[in-house]
Amino acid sequence: MTIIKGTGSILPELVVTNEQFNDHVFYDKSGTQLPKQGAEVTAKLESITGIRERRYVPFDQDSRPLMTKAAELAIENAGVNPNDLDGIIVAHNAGNMLIDENYFHTVPNMAALLKNTLGITNYECFAYDILFACPGWLQASIQAHQAINNGDAENILVVGIEVASRLLDPHDLDSMILADGCGAAVLSKTSENKGVLACATFSHAQSDVSNIYLGKSNNPEQDGNCWFKMNGKEVYRYATTWVPKVIQKVLDKANLNVTDIDMFLFHQANDKLIHAIAKNLAELYQTDLANFDGKLPMTIQFLGNTSVATIPTMLDMILRGKLEGYEIHEGQKVVMASVGAGMHCNAIVYQF
Ligand SMILES: CC(C)(COP(=O)(O)OP(=O)(O)OC[C@H]1O[C@@H](n2cnc3c(N)ncnc32)[C@H](O)[C@@H]1OP(=O)(O)O)[C@@H](O)C(=O)NCCC(=O)NCCS
Numbered sequence: 068m069t070i071i072k073g074t075g076s077i078l079p080e081l082v083v084t085n086e087q088f089n090d091h092v093f094y095d096k097s098g099t100q101l102p103k104q105g106a107e108v109t110a111k112l113e114s115i116t117g118i119r120e121r122r123y124v125p126f127d128q129d130s131r132p133l134m135t136k137a138a139e140l141a142i143e144n145a146g147v148n149p150n151d152l153d154g155i156i157v158a159h160n161a162g163n164m165l166i167d168e169n170y171f172h173t174v175p176n177m178a179a180l181l182k183n184t185l186g187i188t189n190y191e192c193f194a195y196d197i198l199f200a201c202p203g204w205l206q207a208s209i210q211a212h213q214a215i216n217n218g219d220a221e222n223i224l225v226v227g228i229e230v231a232s233r234l235l236d237p238h239d240l241d242s243m244i245l246a247d248g249c250g251a252a253v254l255s256k257t258s259e260n261k262g263v264l265a266c267a268t269f270s271h272a273q274s275d276v277s278n279i280y281l282g283k284s285n286n287p288e289q290d291g292n293c294w295f296k297m298n299g300k301e302v303y304r305y306a307t308t309w310v311p312k313v314i315q316k317v318l319d320k321a322n323l324n325v326t327d328i329d330m331f332l333f334h335q336a337n338d339k340l341i342h343a344i345a346k347n348l349a350e351l352y353q354t355d356l357a358n359f360d361g362k363l364p365m366t367i368q369f370l371g372n373t374s375v376a377t378i379p380t381m382l383d384m385i386l387r388g389k390l391e392g393y394e395i396h397e398g399q400k401v402v403m404a405s406v407g408a409g410m411h412c413n414a415i416v417y418q419f
Contacts, residue, residue: 069212070262071417072147072222072255075140076383077133078370079122079247085109094238094285096296101240112243117338121246121371123232130163134177134228135184137249141224141383142185145253149187152253153220155194156211157181157228158203158375160408164230169291171233181226200279201334201407202268203227203375204250205415209266211254212415226251227375236294238286244337245295246371250379261418264400265320268413269313271305278302279408297408306340306406310414311348314404317414325352327400328416330393331359332385334405335367335377344404364393378403395419 088109093101101108113119124133134157142149155178162173163180178194199206204227211223228249235242279297284290310333318325325348333341345363349356366373366381373380382403384390395401397419404414 068257068260068262069215069254070257070259071252073141073143073145073253074251074379074383074386075137075144076248076250076380077137077140079124079133081123081125082120083123084120085113085118085243088243091237092286093240096285098285098287108240109243112240115337115339116244117365117368118244118371119368122248124164124230124247126167129165130177130228130230131180131184133249134181134226137251138181138185138224138226141251141253145255147222147253147255149185150189152187152189152192152222152224154192154211154214154223155182155226156207156223157196157226158199158207159196159228160198160200160203160231160374161234164233169233170293177228199411200409201374201377202405202411202413204379205403205405205413206268208252208254208415209268209413212263212266215254215256221256223254224251225254227379229374229376231295231374234281234293234295236284236289236296238284238289239294239296241297241299242295244372246373248370248373248376248380250376250383252379252382264416264418265317266413266415267313267316267320268411269309270409270411271309272409275301275305275410278305278410303340305410306336306412307343307347309412310344310404310406311351313412313414314348314402315351317402317416321416323400323416326354326358328362328402329399330362330364330395330401332364332378332381332401332403334407335365335370335381336372336406338365338367341365341367364390366390374407378405
């Protein structure tokens with residue numbers, strides 16, 4: 068079986084509070100300035116999403132220091148010699164964010180950059196990236212599990228790095244939701260009867276393909292065509308419909324009921340969305356929503372939506388006792404589930 072042998076995460080240095088958006092001028096997608104601005108808007112953001120602050124990588128850094136530190140912490144925590152890694156998979160959305168540039172670079176790929184900064188010389192350790200939006204780290208973990216399961220690898224480092232801050236349109240309300248972060252884990256082969264019990268992935272990519280994309284600013288005067296954009300209501304509809312179903316799929320594969328699960332690590336998109344997913348999951352299983360009490364850890368309030376870094380960061384915080392009120396004990400079963408641009412959603416059920 069495959070276990071998560073060690074985890075690591077790192078919170079970017081810059082803390083950006085909601086108040087810091089009070090002087091932004093917001094427009095809608097048609098380029099019309101919104102009637103409400105300032106504190107009224109940020110208060111609304113907090114009431115819908117729960118977000119009070121988020122963190123950004125300083126503009127005088129590229130993505131490498133964050134990615135390297137999180138990976139080093141995970142490797143140290145796993146007690147694995149870096150040169151004994153059989154593979155590195157880095158999930159991200161836009162490659163390396165260069166210093167003082169709102170632009171991304173994907174050549175060489177992020178896993179190659181990470182292998183280089185970690186000083187790993189073993190050329191049999193593969194290093195590739197996956198582009199799978201917010202569910203990228205979970206999907207990379209599924210790939211690592213599959214490689215371990217079929218005997219091709221024993222230890223794989225899986226990293227999720229997000230530096231969304233450089234792609235956020237200052238004139239779009241939804242830009243206040245996204246943030247930066249990095250989480251990592253070493254997945255390893257075990258002979259013990261625990262670890263990954265089942266995985267499931269759905270990729271729709273039909274009309275939903277245009278729910279999240281890179282495009283022009285809402286402000287017609289603002290240059291560039293690589294700003295992060297989303298149709299929030301469509302994303303909400305997709306996530307609340309399909310995340311419960313992909314969880315049902317993974318639980319069916321593991322022959323478990325939702326009531327067997329001790330904790331749900333959901334992608335931290337926003338407070339309202341997370342609770343709606345739990346409500347729909349409860350309805351799917353005709354169980355009381357109260358069954359989820361104390362089982363839904365959240366980081367959204369102080370980290371925002373860190374996309375592909377969300378789940379590994381939250382997992383690391385819990386395992387290191389840094390998320391108040393949440394502990395995972397030996398033998399407990401946890402569901403991790405994510406959703407994002409594509410649209411895709413996925414889930415893993417894991418026994419500690
Ligand atoms: C974006 C989202 C939070 C908006 O929530 P909603 O309740 O549907 O909001 P509505 O579009 O109906 O707008 C309601 C009000 O909130 C405001 N609002 C919407 N999004 C906002 C935002 N990001 N920040 C501040 N205010 C916002 C609207 O301007 C509107 O204000 P009004 O009542 O004064 O007219 C919601 O659609 C959502 O959760 N989408 C998923 C987004 C997401 O997490 N994407 C990333 C997934 S990986």
